[in-house]
Amino acid sequence: MEQEKINLENNNPYLPDIATVKKIINETPAIISLQIVIDDDKKWKNFKFEPGQVGQLSVFGFGESTFVINSAPSNREYLQFSIMKAGVNTTALHNLTEGEKIGLRAPLGNWFPYKSMEGKKIIFIGGGIGLAPLRPLIIYMLENKHKYDKLTLLAAAKTPDDFCFKDDIKAWENSRDIEVVSTIDTACALWEKETGLCPNVLESMQPCPENTIAITCGPPIMIKYTLEVLLKLGFPEDMIYTTLERRMKCGIGKCGRCNIGEKFVCVDGPVFSLKELNRIPEPFI
Amino acid sequence: MTVEDKLKEKINEIIDDLDLLVGYSASELPLKVNPVFIKNREDVKNLVFNKLCINNLATYIYNLSKKIKGTAGIVLKPCDASSVIQLLSEGLLDREKTRMIVAGCSGVFDYKKIQKHLGGQKIISLELENGNLEVGTINKKNTLKAADFYADKCYWCQIYNKPPLYDDFIENDQEPGIQPADKYADLEIIESKSIEEIMNYWDGQFSRCIRCYACRNVCPLEICQDRCITNLDEPYWQSQRINTQEGKFFQMIRVMHLAGRCTECGECERACPKNIPLAKLMKKSAQIVERLFDYKAGQEIDKKPPFLTFKDVEQNIKEENLS
Amino acid sequence: MKVLEFIDKKNIDTWLDNVSGKYEVFLPVRDMENAVIEFLNYKDFKRTGSQQEASGKKRFEAEYKEKTTMSPKHLFFPATEKLFDFEYIKDIKNPQKTGLELTTAEKEDCYPGKVLFGLKPCDADGIARLDKVFNEGYKEDNYYHNKRKGSILVSIGCKEIFPDCFCTLVGGNPFNFENADIGMIEVSHGYAIVKISENAEDLINFSRQYLSKDFKAAAIEEEIENLVNSSSKKIIQYWDKTSPDDMAAVMDKSINTGVWDVITSKCISCGACTYVCPTCFCFNLRDEQKNLKGQRYRCWDYCMNNSYTLEASGHNPRADKSQRYKNKVNCKYNYNIKRNKKIYCVGCGRCIEICPVSMDIREAVKMVITDNKE
Ligand code: SF4
Ligand code: SF4
Ligand code: SF4
Ligand code: FES
Numbered sequence: 001m002e003q004e005k006i007n008l009e010n011n012n013p014y015l016p017d018i019a020t021v022k023k024i025i026n027e028t029p030a031i032i033s034l035q036i037v038i039d040d041d042k043k044w045k046n047f048k049f050e051p052g053q054v055g056q057l058s059v060f061g062f063g064e065s066t067f068v069i070n071s072a073p074s075n076r077e078y079l080q081f082s083i084m085k086a087g088v089n090t091t092a093l094h095n096l097t098e099g100e101k102i103g104l105r106a107p108l109g110n111w112f113p114y115k116s117m118e119g120k121k122i123i124f125i126g127g128g129i130g131l132a133p134l135r136p137l138i139i140y141m142l143e144n145k146h147k148y149d150k151l152t153l154l155a156a157a158k159t160p161d162d163f164c165f166k167d168d169i170k171a172w173e174n175s176r177d178i179e180v181v182s183t184i185d186t187a188c189a190l191w192e193k194e195t196g197l198c199p200n201v202l203e204s205m206q207p208c209p210e211n212t213i214a215i216t217c218g219p220p221i222m223i224k225y226t227l228e229v230l231l232k233l234g235f236p237e238d239m240i241y242t243t244l245e246r247r248m249k250c251g252i253g254k255c256g257r258c259n260i261g262e263k264f265v266c267v268d269g270p271v272f273s274l275k276e277l278n279r280i281p282e283p284f285i
Numbered sequence: 286m287t288v289e290d291k292l293k294e295k296i297n298e299i300i301d302d303l304d305l306l307v308g309y310s311a312s313e314l315p316l317k318v319n320p321v322f323i324k325n326r327e328d329v330k331n332l333v334f335n336k337l338c339i340n341n342l343a344t345y346i347y348n349l350s351k352k353i354k355g356t357a358g359i360v361l362k363p364c365d366a367s368s369v370i371q372l373l374s375e376g377l378l379d380r381e382k383t384r385m386i387v388a389g390c391s392g393v394f395d396y397k398k399i400q401k402h403l404g405g406q407k408i409i410s411l412e413l414e415n416g417n418l419e420v421g422t423i424n425k426k427n428t429l430k431a432a433d434f435y436a437d438k439c440y441w442c443q444i445y446n447k448p449p450l451y452d453d454f455i456e457n458d459q460e461p462g463i464q465p466a467d468k469y470a471d472l473e474i475i476e477s478k479s480i481e482e483i484m485n486y487w488d489g490q491f492s493r494c495i496r497c498y499a500c501r502n503v504c505p506l507e508i509c510q511d512r513c514i515t516n517l518d519e520p521y522w523q524s525q526r527i528n529t530q531e532g533k534f535f536q537m538i539r540v541m542h543l544a545g546r547c548t549e550c551g552e553c554e555r556a557c558p559k560n561i562p563l564a565k566l567m568k569k570s571a572q573i574v575e576r577l578f579d580y581k582a583g584q585e586i587d588k589k590p591p592f593l594t595f596k597d598v599e600q601n602i603k604e605e606n607l608s
Numbered sequence: 609m610k611v612l613e614f615i616d617k618k619n620i621d622t623w624l625d626n627v628s629g630k631y632e633v634f635l636p637v638r639d640m641e642n643a644v645i646e647f648l649n650y651k652d653f654k655r656t657g658s659q660q661e662a663s664g665k666k667r668f669e670a671e672y673k674e675k676t677t678m679s680p681k682h683l684f685f686p687a688t689e690k691l692f693d694f695e696y697i698k699d700i701k702n703p704q705k706t707g708l709e710l711t712t713a714e715k716e717d718c719y720p721g722k723v724l725f726g727l728k729p730c731d732a733d734g735i736a737r738l739d740k741v742f743n744e745g746y747k748e749d750n751y752y753h754n755k756r757k758g759s760i761l762v763s764i765g766c767k768e769i770f771p772d773c774f775c776t777l778v779g780g781n782p783f784n785f786e787n788a789d790i791g792m793i794e795v796s797h798g799y800a801i802v803k804i805s806e807n808a809e810d811l812i813n814f815s816r817q818y819l820s821k822d823f824k825a826a827a828i829e830e831e832i833e834n835l836v837n838s839s840s841k842k843i844i845q846y847w848d849k850t851s852p853d854d855m856a857a858v859m860d861k862s863i864n865t866g867v868w869d870v871i872t873s874k875c876i877s878c879g880a881c882t883y884v885c886p887t888c889f890c891f892n893l894r895d896e897q898k899n900l901k902g903q904r905y906r907c908w909d910y911c912m913n914n915s916y917t918l919e920a921s922g923h924n925p926r927a928d929k930s931q932r933y934k935n936k937v938n939c940k941y942n943y944n945i946k947r948n949k950k951i952y953c954v955g956c957g958r959c960i961e962i963c964p965v966s967m968d969i970r971e972a973v974k975m976v977i978t979d980n981k982e
Contacts (some may be wrong), residue, residue, distance in 0.1 A: 013747040014691045018708050060694040060708065060904070061897030087920030088519050101708035218922065247895045247919050253746045254911035257916055262943035267746045281863040312966050314771055319966045322873040340965065344876065397643065405643030407674050423673055423768045491642065495678070495883045497689060497910070498687060502878040503964045510877070511914035518915065525894050525907050527687035556676060557966030558880045560642050
């Protein structure tokens with residue numbers, strides 16, 4: 001059989017683009033961020049994505065995993081992904097060095113409906129690495145602040161060390177455009193901000209649900225309790241958004257494994273409103 | 286009173302002591318029976334026990350005993366009891382939580398054998414009439430001599446009316462009336478061939494394997510199914526490709542892991558949708574284990590399985606013969 | 609049904625012979641020794657014929673009445689298939705620099721098309737279901753598409769109904785040629801062709817000399833009429849005919865009830881039922897590498913498998929087999945109705961026939977329906 005070299009313009013949805021790791025940042029002891037650039041110039045120039053969309057990163061020989069693109073959509077210098085070490089492929093990603101090649105299939109999935117959020121107050125609630133899907137949206141909204149009302153971020157982590165994007169958080173704390181509340185699970189020395197589990201802190205903050213959208217991302221258990229609190233506070237279902245995770249393989253709605261009810265997380269998600277989720281009879285957490 | 290009636294009577298007596306009972310019920314499909322899980326007295330009437338009850342219900346007992354708090358009752362043929370014995374001897378089951386209701390057996394029919402005899406035609410109907418099987422296929426009725434179509438294991442079974450272990454035993458007055466056969470005859474045919482021919486034979490068989498793992502999951506002793514290395518991403522020890530080589534390799538893993546454990550119930554071969562003669566492999570490994578360790582799986586609770594213990598000197602393994 | 613063309617029974621073999629000169633023909637072949645029926649390339653089948661003559665023992669025969677053991681999906685969606693090769697390129701002089709190259713051998717052009725002869729109507733329906741998944745949706749799957757493109761499905765209506773057939777309960781029927789390119793019905797001395805799609809006109813014209821010129825259409829049509837009327841009646845009515853949307857609604861209501869635990873208790877959670885099913889399409893993607901070269905391939909995967917949804921973190925949304933079986937049945941009788949408007953079960957009964965513990969999807973659906981009524 002004749003072997004043909006694939007040009008990158010192909011429409012083979014399984015064939016990744018080759019990208020180079022430009023920079024590796026240690027976010028927390030278990031999480032790194034990779035900044036990558038697609039090798040093909042034309043592709044890279046035309047690359048566009050929306051906040052919330054994901055990409056499949058391959059270390060060839062190990063496999064492919066899904067991560068949210070957490071650099072700003074306006075950032076034309078690199079794409080950033082944050083990776084927590086959990087399985088074979090994430091370990092392989094952790095072992096990369098700057099300059100190495102990886103595969104990228106992106107952008108995939110849906111995104112936060114930021115247009116329909118214009119004119120509204122937004123409260124972001126992110127736990128641990130759950131801050132990653134929020135980051136591109138926060139940056140976008142800060143860049144377009146005139147279109148949005150008040151922005152609030154509740155960032156939660158186990159310990160002070162476990163916060164991702166520490167520089168961003170610091171910068172946002174000093175910004176007048178966004179109010180930042182940080183909390184850790186249990187008290188510890190030298191920590192002067194909030195202490196307590198994310199849902200509890202949220203409840204004590206008593207955010208007013210009027211004209212406000214709540215967006216929450218984090219580990220399943222945190223999402224579960226945060227949603228309960230939000231409902232208790234009077235947020236309507238269609239004003240609450242979250243992102244979900246499932247084991248993914250194809251990322252294009254073919255391989256069948258990422259379903260929650262009739263929805264495929266890879267194409268119908270990862271962003272869902274609570275209203276959509278409640279319409280699926282199968283429990284999503 | 287038939288053995289089925291006696292069995293139901295017994296179960297009626299004890300059902301209140303059980304959390305759950307696993308038994309057989311009739312199926313809409315010809316030549317098959319249904320495993321059923323019952324809790325209530327009114328369901329006892331649906332139970333059956335006859336010559337179609339080929340399934341080995343011991344398959345369910347390990348998972349059940351993990352799930353329930355009280356006792357699980359399980360209807361077993363004497364040969365199926367061996368599987369439970371093996372699990373007990375390996376310390377995988379709680380004797381207290383398992384109530385073995387063993388029914389005497391007069392042999393079970395092997396529907397695959399019948400189907401193979403008919404050139405693989407689909408069986409549409411079945412009737413048993415004075416020693417003959419009336420098997421309907423789409424073109425005609427076939428009259429077969431029942432005595433030829435028992436499951437292989439029935440031809441060398443010695444325990445059909447004396448189970449090695451039970452809590453309740455229901456005697457069966459009906460004699461099997463099966464001419465005993467030489468257990469190893471088919472192995473001898475294969476082993477008389479050259480290595481290449483043997484390899485070709487198995488390659489041909491495993492070219493059909495689809496790696497559905499029915500053979501693994503139906504096995505009463507393979508309790509490792511959910512963690513089986515063959516379909517885990519991590520560790521990635523076996524390729525997930527579906528082809529002859531990987532099918533064979535997977536089966537080698539199975540055989541090795543069941544050496545000294547397999548009680549030769551034949552369920553793997555029965556379950557295989559592609560009719561791969563897996564029982565031959567299991568029989569061979571059991572034969573080797575018996576020769577080397579004087580051990581037959583599923584016979585006594587107190588005898589340690591050879592691969593669960595260590596001996597300084599093995600009587601039947603001469604070191605100089607190892608090379 | 610109107611008879612468009614007619615082939616004499618004695619001409620079938622020569623007709624296939626002729627067609628296989630231009631197309632890649634597959635037909636169902638029974639392996640009598642191993643009691644399985646599989647689709648085989650016509651040329652390979654011919655070869656077994658001559659081998660048989662040499663050995664004097666008949667082992668293979670064409671089988672148009674019974675269903676194949678496996679569905680024909682593997683002809684378009686192979687059990688294992690390479691997606692691409694990758695190679696790391698290392699430069700000894702410049703160890704800092706590494707390269708990476710991807711190559712795929714996918715060919716766009718797939719002439720001559722495949723002809724699948726002797727499909728059951730339900731098999732053709734199954735392929736139509738797969739077409740929806742792979743050819744439509746978010747992105748087209750080129751690997752499937754390249755194999756499927758130009759293929760011609762020749763379906764033979766079912767005169768014989770088996771105890772596990774239930775196509776009429778899921779919107780099909782034994783003489784439904786909606787998704788076939790050529791529809792044929794066996795009558796007393798030959799095969800009546802009652803459907804020829806646009807796709808198949810070339811094939812018919814190519815082999816016209818084997819078709820009968822004069823046949824008694826009226827008599828044949830009457831025979832067909834009788835067949836059609838009698839065959840559907842033989843199918844066991846597990847439930848009353850329901851529209852796909854109603855079916856989905858019924859399924860929805862039972863998702864969080866205990867009925868699934870009862871239904872699933874005897875299931876052993878293997879993959880046999882999904883692998884034989886004409887509409888199951890799940891797969892896994894995996895990499896394998898040796899030294900600097902490797903391959904990414906895809907292979908069938910089954911949703912009844914515990915590690916199917918096991919995440920690297922250890923979290924498993926479907927850790928219990930009842931959750932998995934619930935998902936499996938709902939995938940067919942609910943989720944895919946919402947996604948693709950069709951019940952993703954064509955009633956072929958393969959899963960029922962091969963299940964080692966007599967799980968019966970009809971029973972499962974029936975139990976859900978009755979559970980709903982209570
Ligand atoms: S049951 Fe048969 S086809 Fe399935 S994995 Fe086992 S040997 Fe292979
Ligand atoms: S339904 Fe039957 S074939 Fe399917 S997974 Fe369960 S036991 Fe296996
Ligand atoms: S679910 Fe069973 S009956 Fe339905 S199409 Fe699949 S194999 Fe056939
Ligand atoms: S990842 Fe394959 S369907 Fe969603």
